[in-house]
Amino acid sequence: MKLLFRFIAPVFSLLLFASGAAAQKSIPEPSGFLVNDYAGMLSRQQVVDLGRKLSDYADSTSTQIVIVTEKSLEGEDAFDYSYRLARNWGIGTKENDNGILIYVSKEDRAIRIQTAYGAEGFLPDAMAKRIIDNIIVPNFRRGLFYEGLDEATSAIIALSSGEYVNDGKKDNGGSGAALIFVLLVVVFFLVLMWIIKRRGGGGDGGYYRGGRYDMGDPRHRRGGGGWIFFPGPGGSGGATDRGGDGWGGFGGGDFGGFGGGDFGGGGAGGDW
Numbered sequence: 001m002k003l004l005f006r007f008i009a010p011v012f013s014l015l016l017f018a019s020g021a022a023a024q025k026s027i028p029e030p031s032g033f034l035v036n037d038y039a040g041m042l043s044r045q046q047v048v049d050l051g052r053k054l055s056d057y058a059d060s061t062s063t064q065i066v067i068v069t070e071k072s073l074e075g076e077d078a079f080d081y082s083y084r085l086a087r088n089w090g091i092g093t094k095e096n097d098n099g100i101l102i103y104v105s106k107e108d109r110a111i112r113i114q115t116a117y118g119a120e121g122f123l124p125d126a127m128a129k130r131i132i133d134n135i136i137v138p139n140f141r142r143g144l145f146y147e148g149l150d151e152a153t154s155a156i157i158a159l160s161s162g163e164y165v166n167d168g169k170k171d172n173g174g175s176g177a178a179l180i181f182v183l184l185v186v187v188f189f190l191v192l193m194w195i196i197k198r199r200g201g202g203g204d205g206g207y208y209r210g211g212r213y214d215m216g217d218p219r220h221r222r223g224g225g226g227w228i229f230f231p232g233p234g235g236s237g238g239a240t241d242r243g244g245d246g247w248g249g250f251g252g253g254d255f256g257g258f259g260g261g262d263f264g265g266g267g268a269g270g271d272w
Contacts, residue, residue: 025076030089030258034058039069039106046146050153057157062098063119064258065153066091069104069145078103078110079269086114092261099261100156102136102149108271111136115266122160129268131155140272 028038034054035047042050050067058064066089073081082103092099097118104111113128131152139148 025074036068041145065100072107082112090258090260094260112269113267116261120266132270137272
């Protein structure tokens with residue numbers, strides 16, 4: 001009986017391993033895009049916009065944030081599959097291991113964030129979970145897939161520069177610094193007006209007169225303008241139809257390719 005068991009046990013283990021390997025979902029080849037909407041959850045323009053944003057970020061920081069949506073996990077665990085996908089693609093650079101994968105399975109309603117070693121410093125597991133629960137899930141439940149992914153990537157980008165704290169609000173220290181700056185500006189202009197008044201002695205002009213600038217009658221001054229926003233530089237990244245390769249959807253955010261980043265299982269998950 002023992003002899004029979006010794007023979008059957010290895011065979012049974014081998015069969016279990018083979019069945020487990022056969023059940024694994026196949027991983028698509030790296031597409032060369034940062035946004036890979038295989039599930040067709042985004043419009044073409046949304047893929048372009050997200051791709052351009054992530055491409056610009058990758059160009060300026062070398063940190064690669066990759067989005068992958070698929071129709072189904074085909075029975076595989078969401079964490080295991082997204083981890084294999086992130087490692088197989090080698091998201092991030094080999095030198096810095098600074099890759100991040102946001103994975104979405106449409107039919108399973110599963111969301112996973114996989115974080116490479118080098119990105120765990122600014123995106124720890126607890127913060128990845130908060131981004132999923134507080135940003136992605138509420139938007140996805142309302143059918144706002146683009147908004148969820150756009151806001152989530154913005155939060156991650158802000159985190160990497162130290163601007164994102166807790167629920168997306170900037171640290172109070174930043175507000176204090178801004179208040180000090182405003183006070184300094186006010187003091188500067190008050191001193192400047194005091195100097196002009198002492199040198200000029202008043203007047204009703206509004207132009208250079210007698211070697212001094214006269215502030216003139218307030219009623220003749222021009223009104224001030226509003227805030228001026230300077231847009232950042234545009235990035236590359238169109239949308240390419242991926243329907244021909246059997247995966248469907250679009251890819252956007254063309255870039256130089258993945259650099260062999262490594263993942264250790266950091267990140268978080270959630271469902272909507």
